[in-house]
Amino acid sequence: METERTSIWLRPERGSRGRAPEHTRDGIAAVAVRLADSAGLDAVTMRSVAGALGGGSASLYRYVESRDELVALMVDQVNGELDYTVLQHTDWLADLLALGRQSRDVYLRHPWLTDAPAATGDLGPNAVAYLEHALGAMRDLDVDGHRKLEAVGVFNAVVRLLARNEIEQRGTDPLDRRRQLAAAAQLAQGGAHPHLAAALSAPPVEPDVDQTERLLTRVLRGLLGA
Amino acid sequence: METERTSIWLRPERGSRGRAPEHTRDGIAAVAVRLADSAGLDAVTMRSVAGALGGGSASLYRYVESRDELVALMVDQVNGELDYTVLQHTDWLADLLALGRQSRDVYLRHPWLTDAPAATGDLGPNAVAYLEHALGAMRDLDVDGHRKLEAVGVFNAVVRLLARNEIEQRGTDPLDRRRQLAAAAQLAQGGAHPHLAAALSAPPVEPDVDQTERLLTRVLRGLLGA
DNA sequence: TAGAATAGCGAACACTGATCGCAATTGAGG
DNA sequence: CCTCAATTGCGATCAGTGTTCGCTATTCTA
Numbered sequence: 335m336e337t338e339r340t341s342i343w344l345r346p347e348r349g350s351r352g353r354a355p356e357h358t359r360d361g362i363a364a365v366a367v368r369l370a371d372s373a374g375l376d377a378v379t380m381r382s383v384a385g386a387l388g389g390g391s392a393s394l395y396r397y398v399e400s401r402d403e404l405v406a407l408m409v410d411q412v413n414g415e416l417d418y419t420v421l422q423h424t425d426w427l428a429d430l431l432a433l434g435r436q437s438r439d440v441y442l443r444h445p446w447l448t449d450a451p452a453a454t455g456d457l458g459p460n461a462v463a464y465l466e467h468a469l470g471a472m473r474d475l476d477v478d479g480h481r482k483l484e485a486v487g488v489f490n491a492v493v494r495l496l497a498r499n500e501i502e503q504r505g506t507d508p509l510d511r512r513r514q515l516a517a518a519a520q521l522a523q524g525g526a527h528p529h530l531a532a533a534l535s536a537p538p539v540e541p542d543v544d545q546t547e548r549l550l551t552r553v554l555r556g557l558l559g560a
Numbered sequence: 561m562e563t564e565r566t567s568i569w570l571r572p573e574r575g576s577r578g579r580a581p582e583h584t585r586d587g588i589a590a591v592a593v594r595l596a597d598s599a600g601l602d603a604v605t606m607r608s609v610a611g612a613l614g615g616g617s618a619s620l621y622r623y624v625e626s627r628d629e630l631v632a633l634m635v636d637q638v639n640g641e642l643d644y645t646v647l648q649h650t651d652w653l654a655d656l657l658a659l660g661r662q663s664r665d666v667y668l669r670h671p672w673l674t675d676a677p678a679a680t681g682d683l684g685p686n687a688v689a690y691l692e693h694a695l696g697a698m699r700d701l702d703v704d705g706h707r708k709l710e711a712v713g714v715f716n717a718v719v720r721l722l723a724r725n726e727i728e729q730r731g732t733d734p735l736d737r738r739r740q741l742a743a744a745a746q747l748a749q750g751g752a753h754p755h756l757a758a759a760l761s762a763p764p765v766e767p768d769v770d771q772t773e774r775l776l777t778r779v780l781r782g783l784l785g786a
Numbered sequence: 787t788a789g790a791a792t793a794g795c796g797a798a799c800a801c802t803g804a805t806c807g808c809a810a811t812t813g814a815g816g
Numbered sequence: 817c818c819t820c821a822a823t824t825g826c827g828a829t830c831a832g833t834g835t836t837c838g839c840t841a842t843t844c845t846a
Binding site: 448449451452454456462465466469470472473478479480481482483484487488491492494495498499502514518526527529530532533534535536537538539545549552553554555556557 | 674675677678680682688691692695696698699704705706707708709710713714717718720721724725728740744752753754755756758759760761762763764765771775778779780781782783
Binding site for chain 1: 834835836842844845
């Protein structure tokens with residue numbers, strides 16, 4: 335009856351009384367991230383990761399309880415690519431925007447991250463560091479704590495949304511993009527969707543850092559006031 | 561060399577010269593949605609859906625080119641549960657909040673929707689209706705069209721984020737929730753994460769319609785001004 | 787040095803999405 | 817009414833997946 339298992343973040347990385355493992359969690363996650371970077375999250379198979387490590391797939395289960403746990407490891411690993419040490423502390427918005435810019439970079443570097451399943455269970459150490467950093471930026475703000483947490487959640491959702499959008503556009507060549515937009519506009523022109531047609535008639539907005547910062551600024555101003 | 565396939569929304573539902581199919585796309589999607597509602601998206605297997613329809617799994621591929629297309633059908637189907645006919649047209653915010661409330665209901669009714677993969681390719685008819693409706697609510701707003709589209713995107717992301725949160729909490733009994741929160745607070749109390757500790761010390765915010773509307777209001781005010 | 791805990795892993799299991807080819811069914815054109 | 821081509825339903829099958837089991841080999845602790 336001891337099917338109750340503890341989170342991977344609380345489980346010790348290795349037992350103290352046996353043979354030494356050949357890999358570390360970070361090493362395994364690094365290999366998996368490399369695979370996902372170059373061939374997508376679907377290419378991260380127990381077999382492919384084990385193969386890249388030079389071992390059998392069954393061995394992976396000495397480190398990880400399931401593939402989902404492996405993905406959780408990957409997510410937290412790339413969350414460790416941000417720099418959580420620099421904080422201006424004179425302008426909370428500027429500090430948050432800097433964080434957003436870093437986060438966006440991570441998404442663009444690891445496109446699979448945008449469609450990694452939402453973290454279930456408890457957060458990894460780097461996710462906690464992310465939270466702490468964001469909250470630190472807001473420390474002088476006179477807002478309830480849990481509302482700050484809400485703000486961080488929305489903040490992250492917006493960064494991910496825009497990054498996903500950028501990645502999608504990056505994968506399509508501009509010619510097809512124009513064609514697609516034109517087709518949509520023509521479809522909307524049929525009269526059934528006048529407002530959509532109007533919206534699409536305006537010149538499109540370039541998705542880039544500036545758009546991200548502009549949107550984040552407005553969203554954060556709305557959420558946190560002033 | 562004719563591997564080029566067209567989107568399912570443009571493909572005709574049935575050929576005109578052969579035998580009549582036994583099912584409709586909507587019927588298939590409805591069965592799949594019912595399955596997902598009661599057992600999660602993973603329970604939506606080609607075999608299980610075909611079985612529920614009383615046929616073999618290979619037959620499904622006469623209606624759908626892949627499982628992803630089936631999921632796309634499901635998503636658009638539940639997007640059809642919203643009422644796109646009522647629009648006050650006196651207060652854009654109120655109209656958008658009404659849309660958000662409906663959208664939230666859909667997410668809560670179909671929990672799998674929060675982790676359905678983001679729509680790739682072009683939008684289904686109900687997604688287009690959603691867009692048109694949201695843009696209609698904003699018709700008198702003096703804002704660039706593509707910014708309105710951005711706003712709808714963020715709007716939807718926020719609704720989904722909060723719905724996901726609600727669903728997660730709904731699945732956990734309050735006792736465990738308290739315990740989890742206390743554990744996190746204690747972990748943060750270690751001194752390494754002071755701001756996180758502070759944020760968690762405040763009383764938590766109930767996730768419900770009111771929270772959703774409050775957040776949407778602030779976000780939309782920030783994005784669209786006043 | 788003995789013993790126990792741990793790591794590595796080949797082989798297997800239960801599934802999955804997807805394909806192929808064939809038989810059954812039907813509508814449209816003569 | 818008949819023909820025939822288009823289309824559907826689907827059993828069988830394939831390649832690939834996550835995961836488990838049981839064994840062997842290793843190595844730390846006592």
